[in-house]
Amino acid sequence: MNFGFKVSQTGNSVFTAPKEKLVFSSQYNTLKVYVSGSGQVMVPPFTGTYPNWTPGKMVVAITHNLGYKPMFVCFVSNPLSFDDTRMAPYTYKGIDAPWNQPNYAVDTTRLYITIYSGWNVEYLYYYRYHIYYNEIGEVETH
């Protein structure tokens, strides 16, 4: 049976609009927010000396208790500029040098925001996260 619900973008007929011109279609799943939040954390400076650096590290664990690994997106601020927030966290880590980057990971109960600092003083970082109901790895095809 061919049924469902769709909404086209302004200026496009819902009867003829391609999928790229729809704002919603019940044929396609969407991200559904389970919880969003934000906070701030102080991250200690690195310790040790070359070549035995150990970066400062702080882990923020957010409990979701969904029982599966949900999709998520996180952001962490640049400690030197709060108007500079990073989503893709990778910054190159040279061998034998401390690194500056957040790591984002999830398991079946928690989201972990791990912030590494290669700075020689303690810094304040702001973080924001969005956890979705959607499960990582759930197959969808069209």
Added chain:
Amino acid sequence: MGNYGIKISAPGYDITNTNIQYQVFNSTANSLKIFKAGSVTFTVLAVGAGGSNTSNVEIYHNLSYQPYFLSWYKLYSTGGVETNKIYFQDSYDDPALFNLYIYGHTRVDTNMLQLSVTATSNGVSTTGDFQVIGYYVIFIDKALI
């Protein structure tokens, strides 16, 4: 054209006076629509001391434009022990656990999404190849408008 449409407010908000950021749906604003999602397991070749390897796998979408995407990676230890966590794209795993700096990174073009994992030795060679899993969501919506 008349003023019509559909909007749904989040729980606890009055639909008649709620700003759009507190609505779960509004027909005047686009929603991200999932075109394709899933996972793929692939192998990263053994890394010699001080060396580096990158392995790639392609997911073909054939949308003819570069779609918006999200990706995550499950990174395995060099000993083949599965970790319980799934990492956001471009996150390192814990080098203290793996003796490797290992991260997953993702790119997209008009035909395919490419999932990659790069492993760089932390001065210790790995004992063999190891497996990783890439997870992805490709949206109908364009990454570049």
